[in-house]
Amino acid sequence: MEVWRGDRRFRGGDGAGVETSHAFSFGGHYDPENVAFGHLVACNEESLAPGAGFAEHPHRDTEIVTWVLDGTLEHRDDHGRTALLAAGDLQRLSAGTGVRHTERNAGPQPLRFLQMWLRPDPFGGPPEYTAVTAPVPPGPGLRLLASGDPDACPPVRLRQPRAALYAGRPDGPDACALPDAVHRYVHVARGSVRLADAEGEALLGPGDAARITGTAPVTASTAGPAEYLVWAMDPRP
Template structure:
């Protein structure tokens, strides 16, 4: 209903479902239903046609990032992981291209990683060390603090952080937030 098949090539597209049910279909015969908390990664490679649509009665919310693959090309790849992050303190690695990491989802971008925070109560942790960080709050509130000050983010808020200064994320209660760490240094 309303989903339009569209082409992708040379993009890595990780998607975290926040609410609802996401249906993925592509021209390679892959189909998947993903619920809130699930994660998928489509690496389009030399090209794929796909659709993504709301497959449930509730509104669908998801967060998607488009990443340039390294190297370009190759066959399209698809991965889906069900509920890779249980609630608990700290940040959990969801996806990474670091060859030394063991994430639930492997990226074709060696200098990119996705983390999830799902504390079920008060929590504080350091954000990953990277030149570029992006924090997106799905539920609850998250306070970001560094040596220069702090900011309180609520549901739907995001912050882009550049530079390598240490940053702490803290919550006063249950929350869910995602952190991208990207480091383009050679």
């Protein structure tokens, strides 16, 4: 288990109301030892002031999954799709052969969201968009948010059959096992989460993450309300 504290993230932004914390190499920040984990190539914490946002820009061959923490996120793309997402909503943009989109804070309050990028499998295909309202209410355990497993029934389908995203939103003390996978990535958005395996334990706070390689059992426990996301990923056979 490798713990990455929030203060290790690369800080970015445009100086005009957008602040970003990057978990992996991104844009002008490049660290050859930190370009990906499993299929995950980006995990960005975004904070946008009212009215601030990202101007239209292109993507291709990327699965972009967004989890809104606070405020109102507006999505628009060149395929005519528009959406407003609130806290607890999930969005997936599969860029496929190419898509252009904008994202901005459409509300009067600060906007916070977590945006995660994955390598798709297969590449190509038409762009796809899905938005789901409040797929995981507060409660115990982990709930499946997104998956590419053809045998799963997630709220959001990924174009990556060996990746699944879970959300933990306990409203009190809780304990559960992390899903089995070769690569597991845990990001804490609110509260604190204690991860424990046979070799020890680590307490994660807001902005902290853990990268877990191997299939040994790991438990996640909380002493009170918290919010965290878990990616479970396996390599190609």
